[in-house]
Amino acid sequence: MSAPPQPEESTPExxxxxxxxxxxxxxxxxxxxxxxxxxxxxxxxxxxxxxDLGAKTEGVxxxxxxxxxxxxxxxxxxxxxxxxxxxxxxxxxxxxxxxSLDRARGEQGWQILHERYQRGEAFQAPVVGHNRGGLIxxxxxxxxxxxxxxxxxxxELPSRDLSRWVGRWLTVKVLELNRRxxxxxxxxxxxxxxxxxxxxxxxxxxxxxxxxRRGRVTSVRDFGVFVDLGGVEGxxxxxxxxxxxxxxxxxSICRVGDEVEVFVxxxxxxxxxxxxxxxRAQGEQWEAIVAHLKExxxxxxxxxxxxxxGAFVRLSGKxxxxxxxxxxxxxxxxxxxxxxxxxxxxxVKVLRIExxxxxxxxxxxxxxxxxxxxxxxxDQNGAVVFVPPEMRAAVQPQNGPQGE
Numbered sequence: 001m002s003a004p005p006q007p008e009e010s011t012p013e014x015x016x017x018x019x020x021x022x023x024x025x026x027x028x029x030x031x032x033x034x035x036x037x038x039x040x041x042x043x044x045x046x047x048x049x050x051x052d053l054g055a056k057t058e059g060v061x062x063x064x065x066x067x068x069x070x071x072x073x074x075x076x077x078x079x080x081x082x083x084x085x086x087x088x089x090x091x092x093x094x095x096x097x098x099x100s101l102d103r104a105r106g107e108q109g110w111q112i113l114h115e116r117y118q119r120g121e122a123f124q125a126p127v128v129g130h131n132r133g134g135l136i137x138x139x140x141x142x143x144x145x146x147x148x149x150x151x152x153x154x155x156e157l158p159s160r161d162l163s164r165w166v167g168r169w170l171t172v173k174v175l176e177l178n179r180r181x182x183x184x185x186x187x188x189x190x191x192x193x194x195x196x197x198x199x200x201x202x203x204x205x206x207x208x209x210x211x212x213r214r215g216r217v218t219s220v221r222d223f224g225v226f227v228d229l230g231g232v233e234g235x236x237x238x239x240x241x242x243x244x245x246x247x248x249x250x251x252s253i254c255r256v257g258d259e260v261e262v263f264v265x266x267x268x269x270x271x272x273x274x275x276x277x278x279x280r281a282q283g284e285q286w287e288a289i290v291a292h293l294k295e296x297x298x299x300x301x302x303x304x305x306x307x308x309x310g311a312f313v314r315l316s317g318k319x320x321x322x323x324x325x326x327x328x329x330x331x332x333x334x335x336x337x338x339x340x341x342x343x344x345x346x347x348v349k350v351l352r353i354e355x356x357x358x359x360x361x362x363x364x365x366x367x368x369x370x371x372x373x374x375x376x377x378x379d380q381n382g383a384v385v386f387v388p389p390e391m392r393a394a395v396q397p398q399n400g401p402q403g404e
Contacts, residue, residue: 031053031087031090031097032087032090033087033088033089033090034086034087035086035087036084036085036086036087036104036107037053037084037085037087038082038083038084038085039051039052039053039054039059039082039083039084039085039099040052040080040081040082040083041077041078041079041080041081041082041083042058042079043079044074045060047060047062048060048061048062048063048065048066049061049066049074049077049101051083051085051099053097057097058097059085059087059096059097059098059099060096060097060098060099061085061099061100061101062098062100065088065098065099065100065101065102065103066100066101066102067102067126067128067138068101068102068105068106068109068138068140068141069101070126070128070138070167070169083101083104084104084105084108085099085100085101085104086099086100086101086102086103086104086106086107087099087100088100088103101141102138102141103141104141105140105141105142106140106141106142106143107141108140108141109139109140109141109142110142110177110179112140113139113140113142113144113174113177113184114177114179116173116174117174117177120173120194121173122171122172122173122190122191122194122195123139123171123172123173124169124170124171124172125137125138125139125140125144125169125170125172125186126138126167126168126169126170127146127165127166127167127168127169127170128143128166129166130162130163130165130166131162133145133147133148134146134147134148134149134150134151134162135151135162135165135166135170137170137172137186139172139174139184139186142184143182143184144174144184144185144186145183145184145185145186146170146172146185146186146187146188147185148162150175150185150186150187150188150189150190151165151188151189152188152189152192170188171188171191171192171195172186172187172188172190172191173186173187173190173191173194174186174187175187175190196231199230199231200231200232200272202231203229203230203231203232204232204267204269204272204274207229207232207264207267207274208264208267209264209265209266209267209357210263210264210354210356210357210358211263211264212261212262212263212264212281213229213261213262213264214229214259214260214261214262215227215228215229215230215234215259215260215261215262215276216228216257216258216259216260217254217255217256217257217258217259217260218233218256219256220250220251220254220255220256221250222238222249222250223237223238223250224236224237224238224240224241224250225241225250225253225254225278227260227262227276229262229274232272232274233274234262234264234273234274234275234276235273235274235275235276236262236276236277236278237275238250239304239305239320240265240275240276240277240278240279240280241253241254241278241279242278242279243279243282243285243289243318244318253278254278260278260281261278261281262276262277262278262281263276263277263278263279263280263281263358264276265277265280265359277358280358286319286358287355289318289319290319290353290355290360293315293319293350293353293360294350294353295350295351295352295353296349296350297349297350298347298348298349298350298367298370298371298374299315299316299347299348299350299394300315300316300345300346300347300348300387300391300392300394300395301313301314301315301316301321301345301346301347301348301362301395302314302343302344302345302395303340303341303342303343303344303345303346304320304342305342306335306336306337306340306341306342307336308325308335309324309325310322310323310324310325310327310328310336311323311325311328311336311340313346313348313362314395315348315360315395316394316395319360320360321348321350321359321360321361321362322359322360322361322362323336323348323362323363323364324361327351327361327362327363327364327365327366328340328364328365328382329364329365329381329382330365330382331381331382338381339364339381339382339383340364340383340384344384345384345387345391345392345395346364346384347364347367347368347370347371347374347376347384347391348362348363348364348367349362349363349364349366349367349370350362351363351366364382365382368382374388374391375388375391376388376391
């Protein structure tokens with residue numbers, strides 16, 4: 001009796017690697033709605049963008065789920081790009097996995113918006129829709145609302161026709177954020193005000209007294225003209241509009257919207273106030289007016305304006321200079337009004353002719369010795385008590401005070 005046949009000894013197959021074993025299964029075998037997973041773009045179809053989720057598992061991002069890219073934003077995607085996507089439906093009737101770029105960005109976007117809200121940071125977002133109350137923006141994947149009251153008017157895009165804003169990118173700030181209620185309120189006005197404030201601070205540090213700058217007239221008032229220098233508004237007082245002995249009304253010189261060149265006279269960094277001059281921007285004319293003056297001259301002048309730091313005095317002709325409070329008297333003064341009043345005629349010595357800044361620095365106290373020799377009289381405090389008739393005739397008072 002022959003022995004039963006023995007089974008053939010099989011050659012052992014090489015053991016499959018763990019990577020190969022994992023490769024035979026989907027990387028996400030239990031996808032659920034709400035999961036956020038990473039994938040790689042592998043193609044584009046009529047339905048949208050195909051994303052490989054790993055090991056023979058693909059999903060599709062419909063175009064309606066990638067509005068966070070902005071109008072035409074799909075063109076910014078390319079095969080091989082890595083993306084994070086939100087699972088809308090693990091499987092449709094067609095066996096597809098529906099994904100959303102917007103929802104994935106939105107989950108991350110709430111955190112980003114919260115951080116920007118805390119920092120008060122401005123950012124850009126595209127307009128993706130509108131309703132009767134305002135615009136709908138996609139802010140980092142979050143559907144956010146911008147009320148009409150927070151929209152900065154644009155002459156080319158009337159606020160009543162909100163559909164014309166769709167597709168634009170706006171610079172905005174977060175006004176209100178409530179993740180639980182899914183509420184995100186934005187403001188374009190607040191972002192613009194912040195931008196203007198930043199530009200104003202920057203320009204105030206860049207501006208220098210003595211500069212000639214170009215600006216736009218924003219307001220014309222009886223007391224002067226306001227000019228925007230590109231973020232900082234300055235005032236041109238009536239006395240600095242023209243070299244005429246009697247300045248014409250501001251409305252006869254400028255209109256709102258006019259582009260003008262102005263001379264920067266003074267900058268107060270603490271208050272942000274800027275004093276400007278139209279007439280001093282005309283350098284050649286100023287040079288002609290001061291051509292007859294020399295440093296050291298002692299001349300009669302008319303006090304046109306008092307400030308905390310001194311008195312402005314108009315000399316014969318059209319030019320004005322400043323007597324600093326330290327140059328008014330030998331004794332300490334708290335205010336120039338302790339010694340002079342607007343309309344007074346006083347002798348002054350020309351200390352400096354600052355041609356680059358188009359300013360005259362004058363002194364009353366240093367003029368006294370020569371003035372007394374000319375016939376002027378002073379009291380013990382240094383105030384003028386007598387003006388020689390020929391000196392009075394040399395300076396004709398104007399109707400009302402003038403000054404910078």
